[in-house]
Amino acid sequence: MTEIFVLVEHRQGKIREVTYELLGWGERWIGQQEGRLTALLLGYGVKELAEELSMRAPRVLVVEDERLKDFNSIYYQRVLSSLLSRYQPLLLLMGHTAYGMELAPSLSVELDLPLATDCIDLSFEGRQLKALRSIYGGKINAHVTLKESKTYMITLRPGIFPPKMPEEKKGTIVIEPSPIQETTERKRFLEYIEAPLTGEDISQAEILVSVGQGIGGPEHLPMFEELAKSLGGMISCSRPVVDRNWLPKERQVGISGKTVKPKIYIAVGISGAFQHVTAIKGSDTIIAINKDPRAPIFGVADYGIVDDFQNVIPLLKEKVKGMK
Amino acid sequence: MNIIVCVKRVPKTAEADLFIEKDGKDIKKDHLVFALNDWDSYAVREAVLIKERYGGEVMAITVGPEDSKEVLTRCLAMGADRALRIEEPPCFDALLIAKILARVIQGQPFDLILTGVQTEDDGWGQVGVSLAQLLGIPHASIVNRIEIENGKARVKRELEGGLEELLEVRLPALFTIQTGINEPKYVSLAAILEAEEKEMKEVGLEELGWTSMESLYATLDQVSFPPAGKMAEILKGSPEEIVNQLTEIIKKKKG
Numbered sequence: 001m002t003e004i005f006v007l008v009e010h011r012q013g014k015i016r017e018v019t020y021e022l023l024g025w026g027e028r029w030i031g032q033q034e035g036r037l038t039a040l041l042l043g044y045g046v047k048e049l050a051e052e053l054s055m056r057a058p059r060v061l062v063v064e065d066e067r068l069k070d071f072n073s074i075y076y077q078r079v080l081s082s083l084l085s086r087y088q089p090l091l092l093l094m095g096h097t098a099y100g101m102e103l104a105p106s107l108s109v110e111l112d113l114p115l116a117t118d119c120i121d122l123s124f125e126g127r128q129l130k131a132l133r134s135i136y137g138g139k140i141n142a143h144v145t146l147k148e149s150k151t152y153m154i155t156l157r158p159g160i161f162p163p164k165m166p167e168e169k170k171g172t173i174v175i176e177p178s179p180i181q182e183t184t185e186r187k188r189f190l191e192y193i194e195a196p197l198t199g200e201d202i203s204q205a206e207i208l209v210s211v212g213q214g215i216g217g218p219e220h221l222p223m224f225e226e227l228a229k230s231l232g233g234m235i236s237c238s239r240p241v242v243d244r245n246w247l248p249k250e251r252q253v254g255i256s257g258k259t260v261k262p263k264i265y266i267a268v269g270i271s272g273a274f275q276h277v278t279a280i281k282g283s284d285t286i287i288a289i290n291k292d293p294r295a296p297i298f299g300v301a302d303y304g305i306v307d308d309f310q311n312v313i314p315l316l317k318e319k320v321k322g323m324k
Numbered sequence: 325m326n327i328i329v330c331v332k333r334v335p336k337t338a339e340a341d342l343f344i345e346k347d348g349k350d351i352k353k354d355h356l357v358f359a360l361n362d363w364d365s366y367a368v369r370e371a372v373l374i375k376e377r378y379g380g381e382v383m384a385i386t387v388g389p390e391d392s393k394e395v396l397t398r399c400l401a402m403g404a405d406r407a408l409r410i411e412e413p414p415c416f417d418a419l420l421i422a423k424i425l426a427r428v429i430q431g432q433p434f435d436l437i438l439t440g441v442q443t444e445d446d447g448w449g450q451v452g453v454s455l456a457q458l459l460g461i462p463h464a465s466i467v468n469r470i471e472i473e474n475g476k477a478r479v480k481r482e483l484e485g486g487l488e489e490l491l492e493v494r495l496p497a498l499f500t501i502q503t504g505i506n507e508p509k510y511v512s513l514a515a516i517l518e519a520e521e522k523e524m525k526e527v528g529l530e531e532l533g534w535t536s537m538e539s540l541y542a543t544l545d546q547v548s549f550p551p552a553g554k555m556a557e558i559l560k561g562s563p564e565e566i567v568n569q570l571t572e573i574i575k576k577k578k579g
């Protein structure tokens with residue numbers, strides 16, 4: 001029987017959405033064949049989470065230990081390596097997230113299991129796993145074959161697979177004893193640090209004029225500010241703009257910034273990396289201005305302009321003056 | 325504090341036209357501009373800042389072709405003390421890179437290893453954390469602050485949605501560095517000239533006792549352009565005409 005393990009991501013008492021995307025993918029893949037999908041829930045005091053998961057996974061395997069309360073990859077790795085050695089599933093799926101990126105590579109080295117990270121699709125040819133990866137900033141796809149193995153490890157890109165929806169039918173919950181014996185001082189979780197609450201909240205904006213690295217430098221910002229103002233919107237940005245201190249962190253859109261859902265999102269000089277794009281999918285209309293016709297942002301935008309922003313924005317700014 | 329930084333020379337593709345080689349195994353690279361991987365330049369800067377605060381040495385290491393020496397020179401100009409280039413195996417395999425790095429690093433004294441979170445080209449986000457496991461040292465990934473005290477590091481990891489977590493990690497350790505952790509410093513011409521004087525070593529794979537060049541986990545079958553799928557409606561015409569269309573769209577969608 002084919003068995004797929006999905007690592008459940010949860011933080012501060014909540015299951016993270018990517019978990020349901022992984023379960024959705026696993027369920028579709030198992031489809032008609034004889035197989036079993038199991039969600040692995042590692043934590044402490046997670047009964048309620050297990051119940052919640054059992055609405056979306058046929059089987060939930062729970063390991064509870066005080067040391068699994070917060071995510072410390074050393075303890076997670078200890079538990080997973082014991083579970084994988086014992087059950088030898090065909091596949092362990094994780095998200096390509098702050099969880100998966102911290103854990104998957106070291107686990108794969110420990111157990112000598114082939115791993116492909118940040119995958120956007122998977123298929124099997126016999127027992128051989130083929131992975132599709134998006135490389136060169138999303139402009140190229142790489143078709144990869146993993147070395148044949150009893151068990152494969154994959155981290156899937158978040159935000160691209162439809163999540164598994166809850167069902168009436170309840171899955172079984174199986175409790176496993178914790179294999180953790182020693183407490184380690186090598187790595188300790190201390191605390192979470194919340195993003196500070198600041199003045200303007202871009203996640204509430206109806207119109208966002210969002211600038212990326214492609215605007216070249218902060219000298220162009222006043223023009224974009226003015227445009228945003230005329231439209232009754234706010235200015236937001238991609239990550240490199242914050243990294244370079246052109247705009248403050250609270251303006252950043254993306255997985256490590258804010259998720260936005262404006263009526264209109266205008267992306268200027270933004271290439272469309274998944275870490276950015278995942279967080280704008282709730283926008284009603286996306287307009288992209290980019291001089292590269294192959295920029296991945298055009299794959300998610302509704303309207304596109306292929307040009308240097310300097311040919312377009314000054315004209316647009318004049319045109320919409322007083323439009324608000 | 326002896327710090328090793330792992331760096332890679334990568335092609336800058338965000339604004340470039342890309343073409344695929346005849347054998348379908350890679351993109352054409354002749355017309356591309358190469359530079360230090362963005363994440364790695366933050367890692368090098370961080371290593372130099374830590375050295376300035378706590379003393380010690382910074383060594384930059386790359387596994388790459390002859391041309392990679394130019395990014396090593398850049399690292400030296402940014403303040404690294406020594407550099408090492410290891411010959412590159414023909415592969416598309418993060419584990420193999422990590423294993424080669426581990427083999428070389430095992431013979432060096434170090435307290436801290438820094439890598440980037442990911443490369444701009446292959447983007448595995450895998451080499452750093454694999455390397456830590458190979459060396460048997462603890463790690464933290466996506467790090468955006470490091471403070472060191474009494475043989476321990478307090479590091480901040482970036483999670484999702486603006487949330488961060490604070491960890492304490494015992495040294496020696498490996499951290500994968502996130503962009504924005506520090507402010508890049510302008511590299512002067514004088515610094516580049518000075519860099520030419522610093523130690524840059526090269527080592528072949530055979531010298532390392534490396535015989536098998538086979539990919540360990542993953543082989544690349546082919547590359548392709550992503551299928552067009554749903555594409556934006558591209559507005560056409562002169563800039564004036566485009567802006568007129570755009571204004572109409574904005575008016576309509578604004579409600």
Ligand SMILES: Cc1cc2nc3c(=O)[nH]c(=O)nc-3n(C[C@H](O)[C@H](O)[C@H](O)COP(=O)(O)OP(=O)(O)OC[C@H]3O[C@@H](n4cnc5c(N)ncnc54)[C@H](O)[C@@H]3O)c2cc1C
Pocket residue numbers: 137211212213214215237238239240241252253254255256257258268269270271272273274275276289290291292295307308309310338339441442466
């Ligand atoms: C763990 C992690 C978390 C991350 N979180 C986020 C996040 O929250 N948000 C985020 O945005 N990124 C995030 N990133 C970074 C992400 O991977 C990309 O590096 C980033 O989104 C790229 O930003 P960009 O599109 O502005 O720049 P680039 O990718 O450099 O793109 C610039 C674009 O501008 C275009 N351009 C250049 N000049 C012009 C011109 N004159 N006119 C018009 N167009 C022009 C180019 O064609 C190009 O497409 C994260 C990465 C990691 C690893």
Ligand SMILES: Nc1ncnc2c1ncn2[C@@H]1O[C@H](COP(=O)(O)O)[C@@H](O)[C@H]1O
Pocket residue numbers: 330331332361363364385386387388418421438439440441442443446447448449450451452
């Ligand atoms: N060929 C290489 N030589 C040295 N370091 C590398 C190499 N490839 C990757 N790295 C390091 O590992 C990090 C992550 O790379 P990757 O796993 O390819 O995304 C990079 O930011 C570098 O610090």
